[in-house]
Amino acid sequence: MSKVSNRTKIAAALVGVLALAGSNLVAADPLADVQKADGQIHADAAASQKKVDKFFDQAQDMLFEYGTVADERESLKAYNDYVATLVADQEASMKAIQDDINGVDKLRQGVVPLMFKMVEALEQFVALDLPFNTQVRKERVENLKNLLSTAEVTLAEKYRLILDAYSIEREYGNFVAVTTGQLNLDGKDVLVDFFNLGRVALYAQSLDQKTGWMYNPETKGWDTMDESHLRELTKGIRIARKQGALDLFALPIPAAETAK
Template sequence: MSKVSNRTKIATALVGALALAGSNFAVANSLADVQKADSKIHASTAASQKKVDKYFDQAQDMLFEYGSVADERESLKSYNDYVAGLVADQEATMKLIQDDIDGVDKLRQGVVPLMFKMVDALEQFIALDLPFNLETRQERVQRLKDILNTAEVTLAEKYRLILDAYNIEREYGTKLNAQTGQVNIDGKEILVDFLNFGRVALYAQSQDQKSAWMYNAETKGWDKLEATYLRNLSKAIKQARGQGAPDMFALPIPAAEAAQ
């Protein structure tokens, strides 16, 4: 009885030892599984964090890009507004220019007839005026007529030339003018020095300074001057040509009625 009990005890102890050993082995396996699972969790967490970081970086890039696009949009909007203002201003300027062009066309319609009238009036004025520089003045009028009938000269240039001719005629009336030419006296052509005292009087003196005449606007002829005026007339001709110092001289002038 005693031996059996001892054997039984030994067997029980062996079974317990084996059971404990098996239990320790099972615990060890479970711990390893836990460690593996923990490692997987850490690895998964790290991978997830990388994805989160990646998405965050992408979101930041997209946010920055959005900001740039928004800034560019504002810049484009400002530029477009600026261009739109320029276009509106150009359209207004073009309208003003077109209005000016339309006005020029109307002005042209009025100016062209006026220029023809001005040239005709100038020709008539020269014909009624004292006959000094007559050939030069008549040639100037003829050139104006030719220019008016050519398309090679602009309207503005034609008008300028007409005004220049009027200005030249105006200056004739304010100066002493001397020139050489011929005058018909009693059917004979005589070489003389002409002197016009503005538009007040016109004189002619033979180049030998022995004879002189004054133009008579009423008779359209020449009246002989007395010999006492020859010296003064020579002095006046030299002054007109810049060959003598300014000095006083006395010459007869036509009566007021004749001068008109």
């Protein structure tokens, strides 16, 4: 065999080896690409999972916040309903108060004349009644008359004081009292004990207990009592002063048809 032929065989063998090596290299590249792609897929999947987990956590937080807001809304709604009820009640009260205020003027127009009539009636009553505590009672009436013309005292206070005066006069009908004072008889003052049996009768007795008088509402004067009644009068005065034991005593009284 010639040298050319041997070289040709060697060259052919080298080409074959190179061709085989080239084929292996070509086969290895797709596998690497697949592995690389698979790794990228796993990386992308992990990244996507992280995003999903993040979005899920955010969704859970938002759901919790929504529940909290919903609860607060219900609480606020209940509170607003309660406040609305209070406001409605207050508005009703304010309207009632305003109606009362609007009626004050009308009430004042009716009360003021009534108070003047009450004081006038009280003055007449004191003048016609038995003459006991006369000075005090007249001064009380006079004070009420002056009070009605005073702007510094409220209408309610004026009315209250008038009612107090009436209450005092009412209590006079239930009391028994003895006071020492001057009794004018025929222009002469005599020191006596006045014995007051409410509004039933008024008596007077000299301090020596020898003379007694009974007030006559019809004549507005004093009638001398019979001596037979002096002892009973003394007894009544002692009981009223708590100087004697409680007991019955008999005294004449003005006739019912003549008493004022």
